[in-house]
Amino acid sequence: MTTGARRTPGQALGRVGFYLGVALFTVFAALPFYVMLITAFKRNNELFDPTTNPFWFSQPPTLEHLQLLFGDTLFLRWLLNSFMVGGLVVVITLLLAVPAAYSLARLAGSWGEALGIGIFLTYLVPPTLLFLPFAKVVAALGLQNTLWALVVVYPTFTVPFCTWLLMGFFKGIPRDIEEQAMVDGYNRFNAFRRAVLPLAVPGILTVVVFAFTLSTSEFVYALTFVQSSAQKTVSIGVPTELVRGDVFRWGPLLAGALLASIPVAVLYTLVIDQFVAGLTAVAGE
Amino acid sequence: MSRPALSTRSGRGQPDAQRDDTLLAIGMLAPAVLFIVLLVGLPFGLAIYYSLHDVTTGGTTPRWVGLGNFASLLGDNTFQTSLRNSFVFTFSTLIAVLVLATIQAELLMREFRGKWLVRFLILLPWTAPVALGLIGWLWMFDSVFSPIDWLLRQVGLLGSPGAPLGALPNLYWLGDKTLAMVSVVLVNVWRLLPLATVIVLAGLNSIPRDVIEQSRIDRAGYLRRLFDITLPMLSPILLIAILFTFVFTFGDMISIFILTRGGPANTTQVLPSMAFFTGILGGNLGRGAAVALFMLPALAGMSALLLRLVRRSEVTT
Numbered sequence: 001m002t003t004g005a006r007r008t009p010g011q012a013l014g015r016v017g018f019y020l021g022v023a024l025f026t027v028f029a030a031l032p033f034y035v036m037l038i039t040a041f042k043r044n045n046e047l048f049d050p051t052t053n054p055f056w057f058s059q060p061p062t063l064e065h066l067q068l069l070f071g072d073t074l075f076l077r078w079l080l081n082s083f084m085v086g087g088l089v090v091v092i093t094l095l096l097a098v099p100a101a102y103s104l105a106r107l108a109g110s111w112g113e114a115l116g117i118g119i120f121l122t123y124l125v126p127p128t129l130l131f132l133p134f135a136k137v138v139a140a141l142g143l144q145n146t147l148w149a150l151v152v153v154y155p156t157f158t159v160p161f162c163t164w165l166l167m168g169f170f171k172g173i174p175r176d177i178e179e180q181a182m183v184d185g186y187n188r189f190n191a192f193r194r195a196v197l198p199l200a201v202p203g204i205l206t207v208v209v210f211a212f213t214l215s216t217s218e219f220v221y222a223l224t225f226v227q228s229s230a231q232k233t234v235s236i237g238v239p240t241e242l243v244r245g246d247v248f249r250w251g252p253l254l255a256g257a258l259l260a261s262i263p264v265a266v267l268y269t270l271v272i273d274q275f276v277a278g279l280t281a282v283a284g285e
Numbered sequence: 286m287s288r289p290a291l292s293t294r295s296g297r298g299q300p301d302a303q304r305d306d307t308l309l310a311i312g313m314l315a316p317a318v319l320f321i322v323l324l325v326g327l328p329f330g331l332a333i334y335y336s337l338h339d340v341t342t343g344g345t346t347p348r349w350v351g352l353g354n355f356a357s358l359l360g361d362n363t364f365q366t367s368l369r370n371s372f373v374f375t376f377s378t379l380i381a382v383l384v385l386a387t388i389q390a391e392l393l394m395r396e397f398r399g400k401w402l403v404r405f406l407i408l409l410p411w412t413a414p415v416a417l418g419l420i421g422w423l424w425m426f427d428s429v430f431s432p433i434d435w436l437l438r439q440v441g442l443l444g445s446p447g448a449p450l451g452a453l454p455n456l457y458w459l460g461d462k463t464l465a466m467v468s469v470v471l472v473n474v475w476r477l478l479p480l481a482t483v484i485v486l487a488g489l490n491s492i493p494r495d496v497i498e499q500s501r502i503d504r505a506g507y508l509r510r511l512f513d514i515t516l517p518m519l520s521p522i523l524l525i526a527i528l529f530t531f532v533f534t535f536g537d538m539i540s541i542f543i544l545t546r547g548g549p550a551n552t553t554q555v556l557p558s559m560a561f562f563t564g565i566l567g568g569n570l571g572r573g574a575a576v577a578l579f580m581l582p583a584l585a586g587m588s589a590l591l592l593r594l595v596r597r598s599e600v601t602t
Contacts, residue, residue: 018395019397022397025407026406028475029406029409029475030406031425032421032425033413033418035421039424050430050434050454053435054432054435095316096320099313100317100318102313103314107307107310107313108314119318124588125325125329126536126537128536128537128538128561128580130332131565132574132577135565137327137328159317159321160321160325163317188305217415217416220538220561224565234414238420239416239543250430253420256417258421261414265405265412266412268408268411269405272411273483276484276487279484279525280488
């Protein structure tokens with residue numbers, strides 16, 4: 001920046017092109033969310049007038065859509081449902097994935113890596129291949145139309161991926177740690193609990209955030225298993241309940257979509273680098 | 286498993302410890318593996334079972350029909366359209382995502398003021414819950430109030446006599462047969478671009494600095510550098526980006542379900558959405574499962590092929 005005076009016209013052009021490129025990509029990504037933000041505070045008579053500027057206000061903003069959303073819909077209930085499902089899925093995921101990952105990373109020997117990849121590959125089986133039989137299984141368990149169906153089914157995609165991620169974390173912890181603990185008289189399991197787990201806390205936190213955001217974002221299973229309004233998560237409640245037939249309650253709809261999106265997006269942004277590191281690790285070290 | 290202990294120091298403890306470790310390994314692994322076998326393996330087997338039977342949600346006993354479901358699908362117009370759409374949808378997304386992700390990643394390699402905010406915004410389409418982000422697009426494409434149409438009208442491209450995009454006030458993005466496919470592809474690119482970008486960024490960061498520096502010293506031009514150095518070194522990671530973009534597009538129906546429900550007249554119907562409409566809403570589990578299983582060869586083939594390619598190129602570089 002300090003060498004501005006010595007810049008050639010070509011470099012100046014390059015800089016303009018650079019910022020233009022960044023601006024274009026940012027607008028493309030954020031535009032729908034920006035429009036949601038504006039629309040959430042727009043008066044109905046302005047909102048439903050195709051001649052007014054949809055990207056800004058021509059009348060003073062209003063809180064009527066937010067009042068409708070919180071007072072007249074089950075939005076808070078859906079948020080709570082999402083939170084409960086997410087929390088329970090996190091607990092199940094940790095109980096299953098943490099021991100499995102440690103076992104694959106340290107105890108399983110040569111077939112640990114292969115089995116790890118095998119478990120990871122189940123993450124690639126799309127929900128749309130499994131939702132038909134799941135609908136029957138869920139019905140047979142008597143869980144249809146309840147949040148519990150989601151609590152049981154969501155770990156099918158969180159456990160494979162989180163096991164894979166945690167396996168990488170455990171491999172990064174030096175073996176000396178538990179060997180020292182075992183010399184000090186702990187058995188292997190207690191060495192894992194007392195010496196290794198505390199060091200794996202960053203990895204475990206990543207997995208917590210990851211399992212939670214994946215659960216709150218899930219759509220296909222929730223759409224298939226849950227029909228009653230009060231049992232919906234926010235991810236299906238907003239798109240299915242605020243649209244009645246052809247009648248869209250656009251104001252509350254867009255306000256609700258934005259409000260629920262932002263916290264999940266903030267959380268996800270914290271872990272996306274680890275998420276991608278996990279995806280690319282499949283290609284081998 | 287009992288073998289003579291090599292170390293004399295703990296002559297008796299070693300085989301025991303070995304056996305304990307094996308037991309512990311199995312004990313710690315079993316719950317997760319059992320869970321996956323029961324809740325992924327079993328439904329998967331059940332999907333195959335359904336596809337070979339005449340089953341409905343009604344609860345009548347399944348009747349064996351062999352490959353009947355598959356055979357009748359092959360002659361079905363909606364299925365043929367869905368199959369073709371699935372590939373059009375997936376490959377259009379794939380090409381656009383790859384090109385744009387490479388450019389976007391190159392841009393994000395540089396440092397600039399406010400980068401954290403730009404990064405957060407650019408990642409939003411992937412990090413926000415899909416179904417909710419898509420509602421924004423539903424509004425963007427609205428048949429009357431579409432903000433995109435408003436913009437086009439303002440610059441005179443639409444809505445006046447003789448305007449290049451027509452004299453009607455709206456384009457009817459989701460109601461027009463061609464534009465509907467364009468819209469769902471656009472939105473799907475929007476959603477998957479952040480993921481591919483972060484994958485490519487990880488790849489760019491792993492290219493050794495000195496290789497780039499050397500090529501700069503050698504006065505290699507940008508394009509020369511891109512095609513001779515960056516892209517070849519990036520190819521394993523680009524394959525990873527292709528794999529996940531493919532899997533997350535081909536096997537998914539959210540963009541289509543929320544935006545068009547497969548319409549107008551099935552022009553955006555894809556295999557996953559057809560499986561949903563046939564199996565869940567139509568109640569014909571057997572036929573729905575057969576539709577879904579048609580995705581399997583492409584998904585499995587793609588995963589196997591790319592994992593092999595990736596491993597091979599890892600060895601040679």
